[in-house]
Amino acid sequence: MGSDSQISTNQNIVLYDGVCNFCNSSVNFIISHERQSELMFASLQSDIGQNLLRKYNEQTDDFESIIFIGDSGVSKKSKAAFKIAGFLKPPWSWLAIFRILPSFVTDFFYGIIAKNRYAIFGKADSCNIPTPALKSRFLDLV
Numbered sequence: 001m002g003s004d005s006q007i008s009t010n011q012n013i014v015l016y017d018g019v020c021n022f023c024n025s026s027v028n029f030i031i032s033h034e035r036q037s038e039l040m041f042a043s044l045q046s047d048i049g050q051n052l053l054r055k056y057n058e059q060t061d062d063f064e065s066i067i068f069i070g071d072s073g074v075s076k077k078s079k080a081a082f083k084i085a086g087f088l089k090p091p092w093s094w095l096a097i098f099r100i101l102p103s104f105v106t107d108f109f110y111g112i113i114a115k116n117r118y119a120i121f122g123k124a125d126s127c128n129i130p131t132p133a134l135k136s137r138f139l140d141l142v
Contacts (some may be wrong), residue, residue, distance in 0.1 A: 012039050012068070013039070013040045013068070013069040013070070013139065014039050014067070014080075015042055015043070015053070015066065015067040015069070016041065016043060016044060016066050017043065017044055017063040017066075018043025018046065018049075019043075019045070019124045020117055020121070021123065022113075022117045022121035023117070025121070027041055031134060031137070033092050035089050035093070038087055039087055040137055041137055043140055045063065046139075048140045049140060056069065056073070058074060058076075064111075064115065066080045068080035068083045068084055077103075077107045077114075078098075078106035078107050078110040079107075083099075
């Protein structure tokens with residue numbers, strides 16, 4: 001596993017639930033549709049994920065939210081999803097337009113998916129291991 005010293009403050013980091021099949025599929029989707037390879041990833045359950053959560057005074061036992069850490073600090077839930085969408089190729093980047101909606105509206109829909117993701121998409125016994133070519137993009141594996 002990587003160390004916190006490998007984490008640059010100017011990196012754009014996505015923290016995700018590493019045992020959630022939907023979350024792992026989402027990470028694969030993000031990687032496949034990024035404009036450039038700018039995002040780094042770590043599971044919320046990993047040492048680096050937990051250390052980042054503590055660093056930004058976030059809960060270390062809540063795995064129901066994707067978290068984006070970037071220049072403007074920490075974003076969670078739908079706000080994080082919209083920031084991540086901004087890194088994607090069109091038409092997926094267009095989803096970022098929904099950030100103009102109030103968070104309580106977009107987080108409501110985000111919450112429905114988050115609460116039911118294991119029931120709908122399943123849960124893995126452990127975090128997925130990326131291909132060797134992608135391994136350097138995962139902070140908890142370098």
